[in-house]
Amino acid sequence: SSGINAEYGDDKVVELDFSVFSMEPVAITSPTRSVTTEVVETVSNTDWCSCGNCTPGCPLIEAVCCQDRSEVQQLIQGQCVTDEQFFKAQLLDENGLQYNRLIYASFITDSAKRTAYLRREFDNTLRRQLCYRNFSVVANGGYPIGQGVRLVVPRCAVVKIREQYPDPEGHYVGFVESDKHL
Numbered sequence: 001s002s003g004i005n006a007e008y009g010d011d012k013v014v015e016l017d018f019s020v021f022s023m024e025p026v027a028i029t030s031p032t033r034s035v036t037t038e039v040v041e042t043v044s045n046t047d048w049c050s051c052g053n054c055t056p057g058c059p060l061i062e063a064v065c066c067q068d069r070s071e072v073q074q075l076i077q078g079q080c081v082t083d084e085q086f087f088k089a090q091l092l093d094e095n096g097l098q099y100n101r102l103i104y105a106s107f108i109t110d111s112a113k114r115t116a117y118l119r120r121e122f123d124n125t126l127r128r129q130l131c132y133r134n135f136s137v138v139a140n141g142g143y144p145i146g147q148g149v150r151l152v153v154p155r156c157a158v159v160k161i162r163e164q165y166p167d168p169e170g171h172y173v174g175f176v177e178s179d180k181h182l
Contacts, residue, residue: 051080053156062175066154072139082160086138091131092164100134124165131161150176
C-alpha cells in the first residue's frame with residue numbers, strides 16, 4: 001500500500017492512502033474569480049443534527065451531520081467527529097496541517113505546480129482548503145476525491161475549521177457541486 005498507518009488512541013488504526021491526490025482539481029489562483037449571485041435555500045434550524053455541533057444558516061446541500069455518514073461514524077468514538085483526536089491533530093493543529101501540506105505537495109507530479117503550491121502563502125484560505133481535503137480523504141475511506149468527485153463535509157466539521165481558520169471578512173465559498181458528490 002502507498003499509505004501510512006496513523007494511530008489515534010484506543011487501538012484505532014486508520015490507513016491513509018495518499019494516492020487519492022492524483023485526481024485533485026487544479027486550484028484557482030486568479031484574483032478575478034467570478035461570483036454568482038444565485039439565491040440558495042438555507043436551513044434555518046438544526047433539527048437534522050445528531051451530534052449537537054452543527055449550526056443553522058447553511059445551504060440545504062450542506063446540512064449534513066457527521067452522524068449521517070456511515071464512513072464518518074466509523075471514525076467517531078464520542079458524540080462528534082470534531083471531538084476526535086485525529087481531527088484535532090491533523091486539522092486544527094498547525095504542525096499537523098503543515099505536515100499534511102507537505103504530503104499533499106509530494107503528490108503533485110508537475111514540479112512547477114508543486115513549487116507554486118509550496119510558495120503560495122499559507123493563509124487561512126489555504127488552511128481551510130487543506131482541512132476540507134484532508135477530512136474528505138479520511139472520511140471517504142481513501143476512495144478518490146477531487147476533480148469530478150466531491151464530498152460534502154459535515155457541517156460540524158466546517159464550523160470547527162472556520163472557527164480555527166476564519167476569513168477576516170467572513171466570506172466562505174461553501175460546497176461546490178460537481179458531476180458527482182458523495
